[in-house]
Amino acid sequence: MKALPYDELRTLYRNFLHSQNISQLTINTAYTNTFYLWRKGSKELFWNAVTDTDFEDTSKNELIKALSENSTGNVNSLVSGYLSHLRRFRLFLASDGTTEPSVLKQKKTANHEYTRKKKMDIDVPKPSIEQVEIYLTKWDGLENYHLQEDALNKLFFELCPKNTDVIDILLKASTLNDFYSTNIFSIYPVAKHICALDIDLRLKAGDVTLVGDIQYVTIGDTLKNFYSFASKYCSHNNPLDYPIYDSYVDEVLRYFRNHDNFSDFQDGDLKDYVKFKGILIDFRTFYGLNKYNLKQIDQYVWLLGKDYFQKNYGKKKRGDK
Template identity: 80%
Template structure:
């Protein structure tokens, strides 16, 4: 989204545009109605400038929480901390709107999905990938173990994340981990300090341990300068290297393979955009594992298997940007 154009809109114009965006998301009507009002609380009770300065601040989490508590303390008789948490969640969703690419149809509500048919006929595809099976997973896990550079990089990351810097309280620890991930995975984050500062402000350790999938969304959106960046793949990697059991890694190879098998075998009826919603992405991987009878394998192993399939059968052109240099 062009933030400067959005800033020029009036209160009613911006809310109308945002409401259309909300309808394009897979959320309830009640949530849409609440977000339509609560997202703009700071604008109503403060000013347009206060609202925009807050949502665009590089220290969004702390700044937004403080401004909301201040405004609610002056204007509400309810539980201020509870209300602030609720309003903060709406502001996070608004930042997702700011980070969207603007290609979605924001002029009409999203249509209901039709029921998935009980039997889905396989569709012809140009690339022939072997049927997923436990034997195939084991084959590719052995290949993974034979990839010395990937395996040793993974060992180095495990030592860093699990032994040397397991916590996320000290920004120097976070900087070390984020910089190493950025280097090993070639995620092309050119200014890593704002990312580390953002992660530090989130106080993520308890959520990481609990496997809170919403944490990926909180990490992925970072304001650098006056631009809201979306580091989705990096956020999944950062969480995964703290808790690989609960956080599979998203990247373009995995995306390609999941869409391939959806088209070929109909293992799921997800939309392409669902792969960029982390909770949905994780559920899609779980569906994939169940559909092909791979339940004995952990999601980490499924991730390594699927990534290698993508790298082998859907290789990237070297002239184009690569998202990942080691598997998840």
């Protein structure tokens, strides 16, 4: 691969992209943006980045440097998109550049094949670096999730970065509630509750007890428990310190506890956010996935759960219970 000229490599990669279950728009973008470091830097820079043993950090740092020197856009917003293209290119390298990886083909039919089976009969692929790479690439190819995430990042990090104005909080909470179908029918009391907690310093510090403080809200005369929503609100303010809880993640963690004994937690521990985050960290460590941050582990586990523990045949958004 390294010996191929620029145009030949791109042609070979484009053929590979057409063998994937991704849109033509994504193919067109990947065909160009994957080779950004080559165009703006050098062939050597490109190959060093995509083959580095510490790929995530090395490639991100090189992309930030190149984008800072050559782009007038928001570098922090742009870098994740370029990095996702490099992840897909690494999948191309793992397939020898000739065919779609058999594991990825398996994922396309996983819903149809396994939804009819009982949980005890499900055979979920064991977590590994290869599996995480496959699912992160799959995440990057899901344009509806990717664009939704970009929109939320703009809202939380650029338009309304603080949590001191109830109007800003109302806007963010309403958008989360709509995007993720968290089914909160009266969002204003939730926004008012969050505003009263004065959460910005705790968010920045990664205080995991904050989720528990946000999740319980009195609406009328009833105390409501918005656990999944609370984890999402914290996560979109500080994604590296607050992984998201939802039913798919719950299913996957219990499955691998039962099969591999990676932890001895009780089912109810997953509904305690402090314990939940610790369990997810134990999961990452047990399977040798420490090169990935908790946001990436969260995305991988959620998509894995969506493939193997789908409860119905309808579309399910992130956060439905």
